[in-house]
Amino acid sequence: MKYADGVLGKDIPTELARLRALEELCDPISKGLIGSLGLAPAWRCADVGAGAGSVAGWLAETATVVATDLDTRFLTPGERLTVLTHDVTADPVPGGPFDLVHARFLLETLRDPEAAVGRLVEWLRPGGHLVVVGVDLTVSAMTPHPELRAVTGALLEVFREQMGTEPTFGRRLPSLLAAYGMTDIRMAVHPLLVGDGGAGERVMRATFEQAFDTMVATGRLTAEQVEASRAWFGRPGHLDILALMPVVWARRPR
Numbered sequence: 001m002k003y004a005d006g007v008l009g010k011d012i013p014t015e016l017a018r019l020r021a022l023e024e025l026c027d028p029i030s031k032g033l034i035g036s037l038g039l040a041p042a043w044r045c046a047d048v049g050a051g052a053g054s055v056a057g058w059l060a061e062t063a064t065v066v067a068t069d070l071d072t073r074f075l076t077p078g079e080r081l082t083v084l085t086h087d088v089t090a091d092p093v094p095g096g097p098f099d100l101v102h103a104r105f106l107l108e109t110l111r112d113p114e115a116a117v118g119r120l121v122e123w124l125r126p127g128g129h130l131v132v133v134g135v136d137l138t139v140s141a142m143t144p145h146p147e148l149r150a151v152t153g154a155l156l157e158v159f160r161e162q163m164g165t166e167p168t169f170g171r172r173l174p175s176l177l178a179a180y181g182m183t184d185i186r187m188a189v190h191p192l193l194v195g196d197g198g199a200g201e202r203v204m205r206a207t208f209e210q211a212f213d214t215m216v217a218t219g220r221l222t223a224e225q226v227e228a229s230r231a232w233f234g235r236p237g238h239l240d241i242l243a244l245m246p247v248v249w250a251r252r253p254r
């Protein structure tokens with residue numbers, strides 16, 4: 001199945017709001033890190049799998065940007081922002097060479113993430129920065145709340161079936177980048193919290209809602225478990241970590 005035809009496809013009416021919640025959750029992470037790397041007007045940047053485009057738009061306030069995605073309907077070109085329909089697994093380099101390549105919530109959804117990383121590395125100029133923000137839902141297997149364990153387990157299975165998702169890919173990324181000859185490899189990890197009514201919760205609840213029909217239709221979750229997971233939210237003491245978001249960044253050698 002193609003990404004566009006699955007539970008995260010852009011034909012789903014709630015997908016734009018889900019992406020906006022994702023941006024609210026992750027933009028401080030991406031923007032804070034990229035700012036610290038020295039984003040400058042002369043930089044050429046690529047935001048790969050740019051989604052609804054908040055990072056690309058923000059980068060274009062300072063630098064020149066190409067925003068790529070399989071489906072660009074939520075991306076708006078601007079004076080310094082080029083929007084390109086582009087498949088990172090198959091299409092030629094979308095410009096560059098780049099001072100910055102940013103890929104967020106993308107690599108773990110690809111069937112061959114190693115090859116995609118190899119491409120992103122090649123798109124960089126010597127000294128250029130790769131910034132990857134990932135999401136790893138496997139930590140949800142350790143939740144003390146069975147309602148959440150059931151729904152995130154079922155979600156991961158749907159992702160695996162539809163996209164070939166490898167949820168722990170971010171943890172392999174540092175050594176993969178070393179094998180590709182990258183330098184200054186760094187990593188940080190952020191928790192994705194639910195139960196606080198925040199952006200992480202809104203992303204996850206929207207993702208669950210988009211996948212519930214598939215989870216039930218494929219026998220991975222019962223209607224009772226769907227209701228139990230919905231009812232979990234908003235109760236006293238119901239606060240938990242549902243995912244970790246690994247951030248990995250590195251430079252191509254000069």
Ligand SMILES: C[S@@+](CC[C@H](N)C(=O)[O-])C[C@H]1O[C@@H](n2cnc3c(N)ncnc32)[C@H](O)[C@@H]1O
Nearest residue numbers: 003049050051069070071086087088089104105
């Ligand atoms: C979960 S969204 C994340 C969007 C954005 N990076 C963000 O963090 O706000 C993943 C995006 O990657 C795009 N995508 C998936 N597979 C892709 C591929 N092979 N090439 C380019 N984009 C892809 C999807 O269309 C979607 O817009």
